[in-house]
Amino acid sequence: MKHLTAADREALTDRLRVIKRSVLEELRRTAGVDETSRDPQDHEVRSHADEAEAFRFAGLHCAEIEIDRARLKDVEEAQQRMAEGRYGICVDCGEDIPRERLVAQPIAVRCAACQAAFEAGHRR
Template structure:
C-alpha cells in the first residue's frame, strides 16, 4: 500500500465504507420488501398472472440481495486489506494495482492484467 498516497487511501476507505453500507441497506430493503409482500398479499386471491409476476419479482429480489451481500463482503475484505497494509497489491502477481483502477473499482483484488487473465481462464469475458 506504500504506492498509494495517504489522501487517496482516505478517499478509497471512505468510498468502501459507503459502498458497504449502501449495499447492506439495499439488501435490508429488498429483504423487507419480500416480507411485506408475504404479509400483505393473500396468495389464494392472486390470479395466475399476479402469482407469476410476484414470483418473478421475488426471484429478482433474491438475486439483488445476493449481489448486495457480495458487494458488502467485498468492501469488508478491502477494508481489512487497508487495515493490514495489503490493499492495492495484486493478489496474483504482487505488483501495485493502479490507484485509478482502485478509484473506479475499490474492491479490486487484481491489477488489470491479472484480472483479464483470470477472467479468460475462468470463462468470463
C-alpha cells in the same frame, strides 16, 4: 500499498465506508420489501400468470439480495486488506494495482491484466 499516498488511502477508506453504507441500506430496504411481499392480501394469486409473475419477482428479489451480500463481503474484505496493509496489491501477480484502478474500483483485488486473464479463464 506503498504506491498510495496517505491522502489516497484516506480517500479510498472513506469511499469503501460510503459503499458499505449504501449496500447495507439497500439490504435493509430489500428486507423491508421481503416482509411486505409476504402479506397475503397484497399478493393473492388469481391466475397462472399472476403466480408466474410472483415467482419471477421472488427470484429477482433473491438475486438482488445475493448481489448485495457479495458486494458487502467484497467491501469488508477490502477494508480488512487496508487494515492489514495489503490493500492495492494484486492477489495473482503481487504487483501494485494502479491508483487509477483503485479509484475506479475500490474493491479490486487484481490489476487490470490479471483481472482480464481471470475473466477469460472463467468464460470457457
